[in-house]
Amino acid sequence: xxxxxxxxxxAVRDRDPAARSFxxxxxxxxxxxAIRMYRFAHFYYTHNLHFLARYVSQRAVRKTGIEIxxxxxxxxxxxxxxxxGVVIGETTExxxxxxIYQGVTLGGTGKDTGKRHPTxxxxxxxxxxxxxxxxxxxxxxxxxxxxxxxxxxxxPNSTVVGVPARVVRQDGKKVGCAxxxxxxxxxxxxxxxxxxxxxxxxxxxxxxxxxxxxx
Numbered sequence: 001x002x003x004x005x006x007x008x009x010x011a012v013r014d015r016d017p018a019a020r021s022f023x024x025x026x027x028x029x030x031x032x033x034a035i036r037m038y039r040f041a042h043f044y045y046t047h048n049l050h051f052l053a054r055y056v057s058q059r060a061v062r063k064t065g066i067e068i069x070x071x072x073x074x075x076x077x078x079x080x081x082x083x084x085g086v087v088i089g090e091t092t093e094x095x096x097x098x099x100i101y102q103g104v105t106l107g108g109t110g111k112d113t114g115k116r117h118p119t120x121x122x123x124x125x126x127x128x129x130x131x132x133x134x135x136x137x138x139x140x141x142x143x144x145x146x147x148x149x150x151x152x153x154x155x156p157n158s159t160v161v162g163v164p165a166r167v168v169r170q171d172g173k174k175v176g177c178a179x180x181x182x183x184x185x186x187x188x189x190x191x192x193x194x195x196x197x198x199x200x201x202x203x204x205x206x207x208x209x210x211x212x213x214x215x
Contacts, residue, residue: 001039004076008035011077015099031080034066041070075122089117091135101128101146109133109151121156 009026013019025032037060045053053070061067066083068074071090078094080086082102088094091114092106104126108116118132121140132138132150139156148165159169167175 001043004039005036007077008032008079011079011097012081015079016081030064030066031083034060034064034068034080034083034086035074035078037063038068038070038072038074041068042072042074045070072117091115092117093119095120095122095124095140097123099125101126101130103129105131105133107131107133108135118150 005026009022009032012025012029012032013022016025019025019029037056041053041056041060044050044056050070057068057070064083066080066086068086068088069090069092072088072092072094074088074094075096075098077097079099080101081099083100085103086100087105087107089107091108094106098120106118106120106126112135115135118134119137120126120132121138121142123141124138124144125142126132126138126144127146127148129147130144130150131148132144134151136153138144138150138154139158141157142154143159144150144154144165145159145161147163148161149163150160150165152164154160154165154167155170157171158167160166161168169175
């Protein structure tokens with residue numbers, strides 16, 4: 001567990017340019033504190049000490065504003081940046097080298113039993129305010145835009161945006177009329193849809209003109 005803790009701290013230092021020292025990250029970063037307490041709670045949970053596990057996890061919520069159910073399965077080097085309002089459900093599975101921003105929910109829809117929460121692959125980034133709801137998988141190396149609501153499986157190496165979320169980029173290539181997405185210049189989904197419609201109208205007008213010329 002100590003080795004995992006060192007990895008978690010170093011992962012934050014690698015990703016956060018504001019991190020000044022190992023000690024600062026270890027003692028003052030709420031995301032690191034939440035993950036550290038989760039690992040203790042998960043140990044208790046897997047040894048059928050459920051009350052103690054929930055006690056530790058609820059203390060973590062009060063201290064950090066981050067709620068991780070002790071039954072969740074979390075891999076190595078998870079980074080929760082800022083973290084206020086993050087919620088991770090009981091049957092969530094998270095791979096290695098995942099980055100999660102504030103306000104993210106990895107939850108359920110209330111319609112499923114058993115496995116109710118998502119499985120997050122390796123090297124996935126989930127931006128601020130995104131909601132991933134349901135027992136499906138987010139593929140490795142995928143990116144979920146801020147505010148997106150993901151309700152179905154996302155293929156590996158994809159970028160998704162919107163409500164409900166849709167794939168706008170996969171394997172480095174645009175999907176449909178999507179444009180490049182990044183953390184700063186996030187596309188307005190409504191504007192993007194209007195641009196798609198305008199392109200389609202222009203295409204149909206061209207077809208109509210060609211039909212008119214043949215008469």
